[in-house]
Amino acid sequence: MAKSDDCVHILQGLLVFGNVVIGMCGIALTAECIYFVSSPNGLYPLLKVTEDSDINAAAWIGIFVGLALFALSILGIIGVIKASRTLLLVYIILMLITFAFEMASCITAASHQDSLTPQLFLKQMLERYQKSEPANNSDNEVTKTWDELMLQNHCCGVLGPSDWQEYTSAFRLTHSDADYPWPRMCCVLNAQGLPDNLDGCKLGVPGYYNSNGCYDAISGPVNTHAWGVAWFGFAILCWTFCVLLGTMFYWSGIEY
């Protein structure tokens, strides 16, 4: 019957097209996750001490899922064209396993983004910045990271210089409030790395100190990471769902 043959060919064509898209998205996901894992993200020491040890887990899973999607899409194309039940069954089962892993990666990335609130960074900064007896190397790294952050982004504290006034801190234990209302890094520095006007900075005269907080500079890269892994993965999974349903329907129609 020509009509059912046409339907078969259309379904085959759609499935092949769907698998091609999955393959390309798999490559894109792998590339994106490799970028996130390897990029010299200067914020890594801050994120490391948030006691969220699965910091990069979502990205690592994404790399392997991407490669798996690419390989499976090729398998799927071969299975659809050959109309082979075994190949397609293997394809469907392996795809479901990949789907589960990618689901885990998306959910991890999305909930990780939620946990990085300003309060988390504020508490960590107050407890570790310029700690006089650093418990381990990570405290030194936190100090260095914050100094870099405040210097590069012309910002101070998490929400503003008043963070140092509203809360006691490890910094306050070694630096008196009268001499250091906030760290020297919050001052506008000249080319030699010294404050332009120390008295102006200590008074808080606009123009001689950094008045905005660094949270925007921190949350920007973190949000990009989360959007890239979580939502892109989600989009891929929705497309994969459709292709898998189509494949199941095609499979059930193949003569054994």
Added chain:
Amino acid sequence: HPHSCSQHPGTHTMLPLLLLLLPAAHGIAQLRYRPALTKDPQLEGLTTASTFVLDQPRCVFDDYGNADIWLVVALEQAAFNNTAAPGTPETAFQGFPDRVRAYMTLNTTLVNYPCPKPDGDITVLRVGSETSCAQEPTRPTCNGPLPGPGPYWVKFLALEGSVPVAETAWSEPIILRTAKSPNSISTTGSGHSAGMIAITTILSILFAILLAGLVAMLIFWSSDSCSGSSTFSKPESVTVRRYNTHHVYDQPAARL
């Protein structure tokens, strides 16, 4: 602020006579100026945990070119007697706040408060900025950091030699900042964002549908192999049993 030379010209000659006749304490000119925290420009460090910033008393002591102008900082207004001499243990900063309830500091002459104030200059006094002499008994007029949040009252006093000649009104009570412990910052319970809940729910539903589809497929397959029905037809799929009626003894061979 009203000029201090708002006196009637007629009383100008009367004043020295009155000063001679009355006890010295009652002869102190009560200037109408009230010291206040700086309002312009807006300073981030207007009050910190141990310092505060006052406007300089410009154009207030113009009649007292020979006098030393002192700042009196007190925990109680009544604790200060205008006859108290600066630089003595009774008004030394180092005794504040336990033995001494009011100290005198930041002395200068009118030369440092020129009138009128040039536009664009920031003319302030930072009370509490000298940390080096805070523990030095040899520097009783030290402008040391304030030991607590207050409230403090301040006024300016003009002394000619050791005789008080003019004073301003007491300021409004000045309360400094108190720092909280970082343990009071709650880092938990920000909850899950709508995005994460949406991802989790939708992906779980999709995964469940796919699993159901797989199960249906497998059931369909096992029942399919018994019933033999199919939608698509492969070419050459119809088998016909051939009967060889001439060679009966060949039938087993033909069936094989």
